[in-house]
Amino acid sequence: MEKRILLVEDEITIQKVVKMNLELEGYEVIVSANGKDALELAKNQYFDLIVLDIMLPEVNGFEICEQVRLNNKEIGIIIVSAKDNAEDRVLGLKMGADDYLAKPFNLEELLLRVEKLISRRTKTERATSEVYQFGDNRINFSSYEAHGNGKDLVLTKKEAQLLQLLIERKNEAVSREQILKTVWGYDVFPATRTIDNFLLSFRKYFEKDPKNPEFFKSVRGIGYKFTDK
Template identity: 40%
Template sequence: MKILIIEDEKSILDLIKMNLILENFEVITAENGDKGLLLFKKEYPDLVVLDLMLPDYDGFELLKQMQFTNYKIPIIILTAKNNQNDKLLGLELGADDYITKPFDSKELILRIRNILKRIKKAEIEPSGFSIGKLEIKNKSRDFYINKEKIYLTKNEFELMNLFMSNYNQVLSRDFLLERVWGYESDVDTRAVDMAIQRLRKKMGKYNKYIKSIYGVGYKLEVDDEK
């Protein structure tokens, strides 16, 4: 597994690199956004650890560019910004997790392994689901409405996959948070609500399929499935 670290503080970069190598990961590094984006496009890493505060790039803008280039590669944000709005913005833009400095190296390794484990698990799940006008393909991680491909971030895709594989069942916010973001994530259920809002927006007139169950969570209910 190849990990790309984009971090301008050499001491932190070296610490992460050393710990990842000890865990038998292949590691490539960049000290700025330009080099990081170049390596992202060239090396096709399995996961990215991204510092938001870079000397030449706004981290959120870099995140958007990486998502545009390849939205299937998971990204963990690593930053000194301990603001909940920044966390939610990072997740909204497609990041898989958010860790604030100072951090514990073991925690970072654990979160990396959990994200990679979830992706590997998804690869061996059923090839896909079709419900009414909705279709999801696990191998290619693509989602279609009425045969039109809809771009979803990784977390949005995981949410839709859960809804379709648990069709017509009520899924609590805590369940969705655990399954998509993991036990170790320090985000709260607001991240779930925001992701659902984005998912509904992308579904257009079919957004009514995701029903809100007051005080509990959400369920997928396709009225015109036949």
């Protein structure tokens, strides 16, 4: 599964160099040069890691870090900043950053730190049990067997993959485009109701009241999210 990185950097030269090198390492990179826009991206899209400058237009990196961390305990955050005194480093870590790298930085060192944080999250995801239970429902991701609404089910491979993606990203909105790219391998969203139909099936399988879903919810203008309290 291709890992997604949000690169928040308003120095265009640095932005282009870092983006290119991250993409060469196999990551999907979304860039933002504005703090307010970065917050919207972090709120509405899924990312495995954020590479974050501090001095940004509208909203600074410390505020972004704090707000993102309040809603997402798992995402990796690396601050990359020209602000290199001890007070700023401590503040960045207090706001929830996992790492802090001062500018000018060694590009290879940044790539190694990114790889380390991505690997940590990947191991956490893999540690998820093959069998997942929510409510009175149960899914076995290795055998594609499931139990929902008192009935035994056999899922298709795509159904199991989509369910696993939504469950791994529990309580986070996942866009249709990202679902298609991750599960189907599409780079461009086709004019179909493919995902919508899959979610209708999931609600039929697992929701007591499909018209008022408890687990599989629509996020207007974005896609879907799985919620399991």
